[in-house]
Amino acid sequence: xxxxxxxxxxxxLCAVLAASSMTARGQGSxxxxxxxxxxxxxxxxxxxxxxxxxxxxxxxPYSKWASLPESPVAGIESPHGTPSKxxxxxxxxxxxxxxxxNSILLREEFDADGKKLRGxxxxxxxxxxxxxxxxxxxxxxxxDGTLLRTSAKDGNKPLAGQINSCIACHRQASSDFVFASxxxx
Numbered sequence: 001x002x003x004x005x006x007x008x009x010x011x012x013l014c015a016v017l018a019a020s021s022m023t024a025r026g027q028g029s030x031x032x033x034x035x036x037x038x039x040x041x042x043x044x045x046x047x048x049x050x051x052x053x054x055x056x057x058x059x060x061p062y063s064k065w066a067s068l069p070e071s072p073v074a075g076i077e078s079p080h081g082t083p084s085k086x087x088x089x090x091x092x093x094x095x096x097x098x099x100x101x102n103s104i105l106l107r108e109e110f111d112a113d114g115k116k117l118r119g120x121x122x123x124x125x126x127x128x129x130x131x132x133x134x135x136x137x138x139x140x141x142x143x144d145g146t147l148l149r150t151s152a153k154d155g156n157k158p159l160a161g162q163i164n165s166c167i168a169c170h171r172q173a174s175s176d177f178v179f180a181s182x183x184x185x
């Protein structure tokens with residue numbers, strides 16, 4: 001499941017960002033013709049790096065995206081802490097009620113004083129990648145863009161992809177897995 005979602009997300013993002021280049025290989029013995037090889041699938045870490053570069057690109061960094069008000073749900077404690085800020089990309093802005101594929105929702109997470117950024121959580125929607133979780137792909141970063149990982153005891157796995165804890169929590173939000181209020185700002 002994680003591999004399927006990673007592959008679809010990686011193909012879409014790589015195409016958008018032109019992050020992958022084609023290589024040539026010979027066809028048959030002595031042939032001078034070359035055929036492009038399919039692009040190598042990026043690792044979870046490579047994809048997370050590419051996504052971080054994309055959301056921090058100079059011409060449209062996430063810090064300039066519009067924001068959504070938070071919508072806490074009674075009885076659910078946020079693992080993201082407070083204060084935090086939810087931002088969305090221009091694709092999501094096209095239809096905040098029915099977030100389309102390629103929507104990105106991003107949560108900046110701050111220390112208790114609200115001044116120091118401690119992390120960034122990303123939800124990226126990829127049509128058909130994971131219908132059981134609203135086609136969302138999750139990535140958790142430290143403030144410097146380093147991909148968060150599980151503890152050594154839990155295998156030091158990257159916190160990216162179909163993260164069970166994210167899915168379980170967000171399933172409580174709505175059928176769309178989104179907690180933030182999507183009333184038109």
